[in-house]
Amino acid sequence: MLSGIGSWLPPRIVTNDELAQRHDTSDHWIRTRTGIVARHIVSPGMPTSHLAEQAGARALQSAGTRDIDAVLLATTTPDRLCPASAPKVAHALGLGGRPAFDLDAVCSGFLYALSTAASIIVSEAADRVLVIAAEAFSTLINPSDRSSAVVFGDGAGAVVLRAGTPDEPGAIGRSVLGSDGSLADLITVLAGGSEQPHATSPDGHDDNRYFSMRGRAVFHHAVNRMSEATRASLAHTGWAAEDVDRIVAHQANLRLLHSVAEQLNIAPERLVVHLDRVGNTAAASIPLALEHANRSGALVPGHRVVLTAFGGGATWGATTLIWPSLTCA
Structure with a gap:
């Protein structure tokens, strides 16, 4: 069950007006198409592990314990291709020696990590797991690509899961997860892996190290898959759409x-919206939204909550929980 929560954002804030000075755009254009007003961006030399450490420390403080058995880090932007960043984060948090590993499901990463952590606890391999989702997505963005530059931001969110009973507030419901590798090119960074290790491709293009996305196709698949997964998760829990107090979806736009929300017949006022302040923070978006909603009072103990996401891979998922009483760090 969820027993602690924390988040952290880089201090540097980039407003729409600042981006408008660099690109052929305006604050009005960005707001009307994305709903985003500002985003936080890492400073040069600030790695993803730093964001993860800050959010993880706040989640541990919120949980009131450092008795952690494992650390999971959901990220698309690890400090290095090798090694994983999670052991470095665990060490920085004073949790060295515990199992720690990275998990990459892009924007679905937090839900995949949450499900993995819950399964580890159910298997009795651990009593408490620290789950962190952290992204420095701005490091993947082509600075000349207006469509991506206005959307993405950096940040980290984290939760502590502990063993409990299924009827306790904070218990994670059955996760519905899925993937479709035929859609791998919808959301991708072509260079840097074993398939294409160098930024310059054989045909001479040198921008393959940057993120690319087929926006319209992603929108279509995301709406359908997130809606389908949410319906399945609600069915497992025994909730109807009208039972949902808050839906916390991946904050894409x-x-x-x-x-x-329209597909699910859930009133829009039940949406938790945080992207206006931080943009699309990929795997970090759901825990960042949860922490903000908990702190602001948009989430209160007893709320029936559904989480859902769609990301590169393609990957998607959904789960449910009754919101517990959590201390803000």
Whole structure:
């Protein structure tokens, strides 16, 4: 069950007006198409592990314990291709010696990590697991690509899961997860892996180290898959759409959030929206939204909550929980 929560954002804030000075755009254009007003961006030399450490420390403080058996880090932007960043984060938090590993499901990463952590606890291999989702997504963005530059931001969110009973507030419901590798090119960074280790491709293109996305196709698949997974998760829990107090979906853009709510017949006022302040933070978006909603009072103990996401891979998922009483760090 969920017993602690924390988040951290890089201090540097980039507003729409600042981006408008660099690109052929405006604050109005960005707001009306994405719902985003500002985003936080890492400073040069600030790695993802730093964001993860800060969020993880706050989640541990919120949980009131450092008695952690494992650390999971969901990220698409590890400090290095090798080794994984999670052991470095665990060491920095004073949790060295515990099992620690990275998990990459892009924007679905937090839900995949949450499900993995819950399974580890159910198997009795651990009593408490620290789950962190951290992204320095701005490091993947082509600075000349307006469509991506206005959308993405950096940040980290973290939760502590502990063993409990299924009827306790904070218990993670059955996760519904899925993937479709035929959609791998919808959301991708071509260079840097074994398939294409160098930024310059054989055909001479040198921008393959940057993130690319087929926006319209992603929107279509995201709405359908997130809606399907949410319906399946609600069915497992025995909830109807009208039972849901809050839906916390991957914070991609405002149009996507409203389309998912419409598909599910969930009133838009039940959406938790945080992207206006931070942009699309990929795997970190759901825990960042949860922490903000908990701190602001948009989430209160007893709320029936559904989480859902869609990301590269393609990957998707959903789960449910009754919101517990959590201390803000």
